[in-house]
Amino acid sequence: MHGRQFIVDRHRAGWPQAHIAAAMGISRKCVRTWLDRHATEGEAGLSDRSSRPHTSPRRTPAEVEARIV
Numbered sequence: 906m907h908g909r910q911f912i913v914d915r916h917r918a919g920w921p922q923a924h925i926a927a928a929m930g931i932s933r934k935c936v937r938t939w940l941d942r943h944a945t946e947g948e949a950g951l952s953d954r955s956s957r958p959h960t961s962p963r964r965t966p967a968e969v970e971a972r973i974v
Contacts, residue, residue, distance in 0.1 A: 909939045909951040916940055 908929065915925045922940070926933045942950030965973075 906951050906953070909943075910948075912936055912939050913943050913951070 912925055912929065915928075916922070916936075920928075922933050922936045926936045929936075939951065944950075
């Protein structure tokens with residue numbers, strides 16, 4: 906989270922996104938992601954998130970799962 910805040914601080918100081926990315930060894934897309942999250946969610950947007958999907962449309966039906974177990 907400290908590094909993500911560093912991205913935001915450098916952006917506020919007037920650094921171009923490409924320069925922030927080069928200085929930190931990350932992609933410009935990554936810089937844009939954290940800046941966008943910070944803009945919409947504030948400090949909370951910089952915290953870690955689960956990468957688990959919200960839904961699993963192709964999940965094995967519960968009956969089949971129960972038979973396997």
